[in-house]
Amino acid sequence: MPELPEVEVCRRGLQPEVEGQTILGAVVRSPRLRLPLSATLGETLAGQRVAAVRRRGKYLLLDCRGGVEDGCLIIHLGMSGSLRFVPFATPPGKHDHVDIVFAGQILRFADPRRFGVVLWQAAGEAPHPLLAVLGIEPLGDEFTADWLFAATRRRAAPIKPLLMDSHLVVGVGNIYASESLFRAGISPLRAANRISRERYGQLVPAIRQTLSDAIAAGGSSIRDYVHSDGGAGCFQVECAVYDRAGEPCRRCDGVVRQVRQGGRSTFYCAACQH
DNA sequence: CCGACAACCTGTGAGC
DNA sequence: TGCTCACAGGTTGTCG
Structure with missing residues (x-):
């Protein structure tokens, strides 16, 4: 569904809810996306504080600190992905592949067509290949x-x-x-x-x-x-x-x-x- | 390097 | 009602 504006709107919705908040853990129900999800995502995210919510192209970037290793959670919504906040104990739907659990609510990633991506990028690693090949931002100063x-x-x-x-x-x-x-x-x-x-x-x-x-x-x-x-x-x-x-x-x-x-x-x- | 195309996967709506 | 087909907001990989 999302092009840049939808992802940016998503980012702005996310920011006030999660920036400064601590991630308690993550639940991966189905690792089958465009790229396979890390089986250890839950352990990696547990205890992380979200320092910033950024966007690069159609990718959402959640900068994380304070867990087992600093890094960045990369989320792409693909063609049919969505993120929404749901209360605890909300039963997952058929295409609700990932939950990111915060203290007061769950951030739930759904994607029927599975073209989306949820990845962990450790701080200090080379930029992820998916991001490294990206062109310039159309709302940035370089785009003339x-x-x-x-x-x-x-x-x-x-x-x-x-x-x-x-x-x-x-x-x-x-x-x-x-x-x-x-x-x-x-x-x-x-x-x-x-x-x-x-x-x-x-x-x-x-x-x-x-x-x-x-x-x-x-x-x-x-x-x-x-x-x-x-x-x-x-x-x-x-x-x-x-x-x-x-x-x-x-x-x-x-x-x-x-x-x-x-x-x-x-x-x-x-x-x-x- | 460039450009055209298939592929990934699932759901939905149109037409028969 | 039920089947089949075309198509859906993205991106990568392959081939000429």
């Missing part, structure tokens, strides 16, 4: 039109799948790639190296704005559970093109089209986007 223009000079692939390549830029998933390109008036089919520097000057702010708006829209209703349903976020923001094939464009009297790129659905308005 000049940078994106330079990074795409040798890329003949269509711009939309490139925006979704986390080795280049992190966090832009299938929904927000389509939405950002609509906002910038750029066709998702256009070769990345045939987009001018000036038009990247439109695209970069469009991506930032699209992500920021989505974070702001999702950021309202967080309290005792962690929001990770991008669908709900999308309803709140009202998508311009995503999942609106055949429906009227919101900007002109055209119709939203759907095509397939890299095995994923892309939505756009051929009249508004070139």
Whole structure:
């Protein structure tokens, strides 16, 4: 479910609940995820104090201190993952794979499709390979039109799948790639190296704005559970093109089209986007 | 190095 | 109602 905004909303929901709190232990019901879960996660996490809740791309990072070894709990929600707080003794559902137990409540990780990841990274180890290959943060200072223009000079692939390549830029998933390109008036089919520097000057702010708006829209209703349903976020923001094939464009009297790129659905308005 | 594609896994909705 | 198929918000690995 989650792209960058959903993960960031999740992080903000998590932070006030767990920062400074001590983890009593963890329960692993099913270790089968995208990468196998450590069998000793419970012992590793027991007694850890959560020093900070950070985000890198779509990865949540819980910095931990004071257990058997300092380190970082890395969580990725994959396509269908979610985190929520539940009271003690709440019976686990079919896809509730991991519990992280705090003094007053349980942080429960569920993931029907098992594309998610829960990993322990010990302090002092080399950065985990999953994180080491990540590109730059789209809401960070480095993400500029000049940078994106330079990074795409040798890329003949269509711009939309490139925006979704986390080795280049992190966090832009299938929904927000389509939405950002609509906002910038750029066709998702256009070769990345045939987009001018000036038009990247439109695209970069469009991506930032699209992500920021989505974070702001999702950021309202967080309290005792962690929001990770991008669908709900999308309803709140009202998508311009995503999942609106055949429906009227919101900007002109055209119709939203759907095509397939890299095995994923892309939505756009051929009249508004070139 | 680049780009296209299959694969991982489970659930859901559409169509017959 | 029940079956089958296509598709779903991510990422990696393989192949040409």
